[in-house]
Amino acid sequence: MIRVLLVDDERMVCAHLRALLATAGDIEVVAEAYDGAEAVERAVTHRPDVVLLDVRMPVADGLVAAERLSRLPDPPKVVMLTTFDLDEYVYRALRAGAVGFLLKDTPPEDIITVVRVVAAGNAMLAPSVTRRLIAEFAHGDGGARERARRAVAGLTGRERDVLAGLGEGLSNAEIAGRLYLEETTVKGYVSRVLTKLGCANRTQAALVAHDAGLTGR
Template sequence: MIRVLIVDDEVLVRSGLRMILEATGDVVVVGEACEGAEAVGAAVRLSPDVILMDVRMPGMDGLSAAAEIGRLPDPPKVIMLTTFDIDEYVHLALRAGAVGFLLKDTPPRDFAAAVRTVAAGNAMLAPTVTRRLISSFAEKGPSPAEAARKRLAVLTYRERQVLREVARGLSNAEIGRELTMSEATVKAHVSNSLAKLGLANRVQAAILVHDAGPFPG
């Protein structure tokens, strides 16, 4: 069973998400919280696999909570929830370690699919809205391409190949088929790359690759 913590200041939203997720049969909601500080405490106490967390809440908001949770030992995966198609705070949440975000009007079946995706170790890069978010973030402000390329230079040729596919939103299995390698090898390349780059997850790696733009293999 996938253990989920729901964090939102609206009772109806929490209740709706609980009903959607627990109807799947492979997800259990282990707790709820109405603001960020409570969410951090619940994450420590309940050890969820995945947290669905609202961006904007009274008290500690979702952004601050995501950063706090990201500093925990073996932190749970955090998916941000927002009513906005593009929310500047979600950009920062991805930098803080969240693995993606969903709009609150996402079809019910997609919430369960998202939870399964991140629980399996994949990032929320496939949905169109998340691709657009990451692209818009990479394009804002002065280009960080040179710094990003310098960081990526520590990787081997194969590791850089794999990260390019991660940035496209492919799963380990899909990358393996694309690059003709086993899924276990892909997973090892991703883990080694994250360790070398000091990154927390695949979303941060994808942002770095987008920042770098085209770069030599």
């Protein structure tokens, strides 16, 4: 069973998500929290595999909670829940280690899919959302751009091509099609890119790709 912690200051949202996830069969909601500080406490107590974390909350918001959760031993996978047009600092949450990003109007079946995918160790951002997020909010400062360029300089040409695909929100299959490679080969490249860049997941790698100027080429 995939253990999930729900975090939202609107209890009706938690109730809705609990009812939805209960239909999956392989997902168990082990606890709920209603602010960011409580989320960290619940995570320590209940050891969830996945945390569905609202961005805007009292006491400690989702960004603070995401940063604190990322520092826990064997941290849970964090998926941010938000209304996209209002939450500019979601970008910072992704840098803190969040592996998913869901709009609150996401279709129910997609929420279940996201929980399963991130629990398996993958990031889950729809390509269209990835592109919008990066285009709107990934404006990193000059220092971030310089650090990213130095990091990318250590990649091979093919690894840079794969990283560019990650920066555009492409799946492994889409990158494979673009580069005329087998999907399993791309998976290996992605793993090596993450290791070389010191990224926890492909979402963080996508942000490096943007800062390094590899996207939109």
